[in-house]
Amino acid sequence: MRVTVRLFARLRELAGTGEFAAEVPAAATIAAVWDEVVRRHPPLAGYARAIACARNAQHARSDAPVAEGDEIAFLPPVSGG
Amino acid sequence: MEPLHALTSAPLDVAALVSAAAHAADQRAGHPGATGALSTFVGTARGRTAGRTVRHLEYEAYEPMALAALERIAGEVSQSWPGVTLLLHHRTGQVAPGEPSVVVVAASAHRAQACVASRYAIERLKQIAPIWKREVLDDGASWVEGATADPDDEAARAEARRRACA
Numbered sequence: 001m002r003v004t005v006r007l008f009a010r011l012r013e014l015a016g017t018g019e020f021a022a023e024v025p026a027a028a029t030i031a032a033v034w035d036e037v038v039r040r041h042p043p044l045a046g047y048a049r050a051i052a053c054a055r056n057a058q059h060a061r062s063d064a065p066v067a068e069g070d071e072i073a074f075l076p077p078v079s080g081g
Numbered sequence: 082m083e084p085l086h087a088l089t090s091a092p093l094d095v096a097a098l099v100s101a102a103a104h105a106a107d108q109r110a111g112h113p114g115a116t117g118a119l120s121t122f123v124g125t126a127r128g129r130t131a132g133r134t135v136r137h138l139e140y141e142a143y144e145p146m147a148l149a150a151l152e153r154i155a156g157e158v159s160q161s162w163p164g165v166t167l168l169l170h171h172r173t174g175q176v177a178p179g180e181p182s183v184v185v186v187a188a189s190a191h192r193a194q195a196c197v198a199s200r201y202a203i204e205r206l207k208q209i210a211p212i213w214k215r216e217v218l219d220d221g222a223s224w225v226e227g228a229t230a231d232p233d234d235e236a237a238r239a240e241a242r243r244r245a246c247a
Binding site for chain 1: 142143147183207209214226228232
């Protein structure tokens with residue numbers, strides 16, 4: 001199935017893109033989407049522990065399942081203000 | 082009239098936002114002049130970092146989620162301090178040194194709640210809003226990385242409350 005991946009800030013810069021479609025197996029979790037992101041953008045390897053995840057713009061755990069058409073976002077530590 | 086919660090690429094007009102918060106608080110209270118306290122926090126871009134000159138800051142946000150975070154913070158404030166109306170506006174894009182990057186206005190009938198709520202709101206914003214800051218210097222640029230954005234982290238919320246009420 002296909003999901004939309006969103007990357008921000010440092011992750012976006014390292015990947016060279018902030019949004020792309022990714023193909024993941026049916027019943028994949030957010031963690032599996034991340035694995036696919038790292039496979040396509042190896043400079044992101046090693047960031048897994050420092051990021052938060054969101055599914056359709058809501059916070060989610062990395063073991064949460066994803067569905068066809070979801071927007072999965074990976075968020076580095078925030079620094080607003 | 083300005084919305085209470087927003088991300089914007091346009092310069093923040095502090096006076097207009099303070100008026101908007103007062104107006105919203107009056108409306109909520111049901112009569113003009115109900116507001117007796119407006120506690121405003123304005124965060125501005127610093128022109129120096131670790132002894133080096135900052136040309137400008139660049140803010141990036143995951144906008145739908147960041148707006149939801151601002152609304153969540155306003156909800157937390159109403160829960161803890163029911164008489165407070167909270168305005169929260171944050172910039173995106175390029176912000177020059179000295180320019181506001183964030184404006185918080187807590188409006189209420191009396192000062193005590195307004196002061197505590199505005200401090201709480203900026204602490205929470207820094208913890209949970211998916212917004213990122215990049216410092217652009219004369220010789221390079223770097224992302225600033227602070228908190229890990231987990232809104233359900235109760236310890237973080239307690240820390241924001243402790244700082245606000247200190």
